[in-house]
Amino acid sequence: MSAYVSVAQAKAGFAALIARAEAGEKIVVTRNGRPVACLGPLTPYRPIRYGDLRGTPLADDLSLPEDLISDFEPTW
Numbered sequence: 219m220s221a222y223v224s225v226a227q228a229k230a231g232f233a234a235l236i237a238r239a240e241a242g243e244k245i246v247v248t249r250n251g252r253p254v255a256c257l258g259p260l261t262p263y264r265p266i267r268y269g270d271l272r273g274t275p276l277a278d279d280l281s282l283p284e285d286l287i288s289d290f291e292p293t294w
Contacts, residue, residue, distance in 0.1 A: 220244045222253070 221243060228235055228247045235245050239257040247255040 220246050220256075222246045222248055225249050225254075 221238070223235065223245060225247060235257055239245055239259055242259050245257040246253045247257065
């Protein structure tokens with residue numbers, strides 16, 4: 219469930235709203251009664267470890283355009 223707060227309320231109690239978002243609550247900020255922004259928790263960062271991507275399909279075409287490849291070739 220989301221809490222709705224106006225921009226003025228968000229400005230007045232920003233630190234408290236951030237604490238609520240950290241705790242998992244989704245907060246929708248409104249301007250003139252219309253939703254314009256959302257505060258919420260970020261998904262936890264989890265580094266990719268060797269083997270995590272096993273079985274993940276790759277793109278069909280892994281080729282690079284020639285003009286991009288030439289940017290990495292020496293020019294001497």
